[in-house]
Amino acid sequence: SSSPLTIPGGTRQSPINIQWRDSVYDPFLKPLKISYDPTTCLHIWNNGYSFLVEFDDSTDKSIIVGGPLENQYRLKQFHFHWGAINDWGSEHTVDSKFYPAELHLVHWNAVDYPSFEDAVMEGNGLAVIGVFLKLGARHEGLQTLVDALPAVRHKDTVIEFDEFDPSCLIPSCPDYWTYAGSLTTPPLTESVTWIIKKKPIEVDEDQLEAFRTLLFTSDGEEERRMVDNFRPLQPLMNRTVRSSFQ
Numbered sequence: 001s002s003s004p005l006t007i008p009g010g011t012r013q014s015p016i017n018i019q020w021r022d023s024v025y026d027p028f029l030k031p032l033k034i035s036y037d038p039t040t041c042l043h044i045w046n047n048g049y050s051f052l053v054e055f056d057d058s059t060d061k062s063i064i065v066g067g068p069l070e071n072q073y074r075l076k077q078f079h080f081h082w083g084a085i086n087d088w089g090s091e092h093t094v095d096s097k098f099y100p101a102e103l104h105l106v107h108w109n110a111v112d113y114p115s116f117e118d119a120v121m122e123g124n125g126l127a128v129i130g131v132f133l134k135l136g137a138r139h140e141g142l143q144t145l146v147d148a149l150p151a152v153r154h155k156d157t158v159i160e161f162d163e164f165d166p167s168c169l170i171p172s173c174p175d176y177w178t179y180a181g182s183l184t185t186p187p188l189t190e191s192v193t194w195i196i197k198k199k200p201i202e203v204d205e206d207q208l209e210a211f212r213t214l215l216f217t218s219d220g221e222e223e224r225r226m227v228d229n230f231r232p233l234q235p236l237m238n239r240t241v242r243s244s245f246q
């Protein structure tokens with residue numbers, strides 16, 4: 001169609017609404033094993049869509065394995081999506097409920113493919129962990145990230161950021177949903193095994209407001225606040241969402 005946000009012929013687009021009662025418990029799903037090395041953390045970059053925390057993915061130091069995955073996947077970056085107000089902001093919804101924000105940890109299949117750019121084009125190339133953020137207590141681990149945001153206020157700014165372990169942003173509850181989907185920003189390729197954690201993490205109002213002080217625009221351009229950087233819900237089509245829990 002004419003809208004740039006739909007892929008012509010797409011059959012496994014993301015995000016989707018997760019209808020809890022329609023998800024199917026799969027007893028063969030394994031626990032997801034997460035092992036990140038904080039020394040692989042490189043920098044924070046405002047890319048004009050979100051702010052990305054990028055990792056050195058030249059080794060297998062920061063990986064996930066298990067869950068629905070056939071083999072291990074390397075951490076490349078994590079980023080967030082959020083709203084202008086707390087009533088919306090997440091990309092996925094649960095029983096049509098939006099959360100104020102959603103964290104995506106993006107990993108690629110370095111066993112089968114030589115680079116992230118190659119893996120992006122393959123059906124089993126990527127694995128993204130989605131974590132919902134809800135309004136509540138201040139999140140101490142997130143605060144180190146929030147404190148650095150003023151330095152990446154404008155599009156195409158980067159700041160060095162090291163010794164951060166993003167597993168502090170992932171709930172300890174092992175429960176997740178999983179389904180075959182796509183990237184939610186260009187190139188929107190249908191290469192993602194989504195792993196959506198059932199439990200949200202809590203962040204406070206000031207931390208959400210800090211996200212909203214970022215800009216889509218470069219220094220010198222007319223300022224546009226970076227908010228509502230989430231893609232509209234996509235049709236489920238012929239897909240089943242599996243759950244790791246009953």
Ligand SMILES: NS(=O)(=O)c1ncc[nH]1
Pocket residue numbers: 104106128182183184185186187
């Ligand atoms: N939002 S997402 O995690 O699907 C993504 N990562 C890289 C490009 N798009």
Ligand SMILES: [Zn+2]
Pocket residue numbers: 079080081104184
């Ligand atoms: Zn994302």
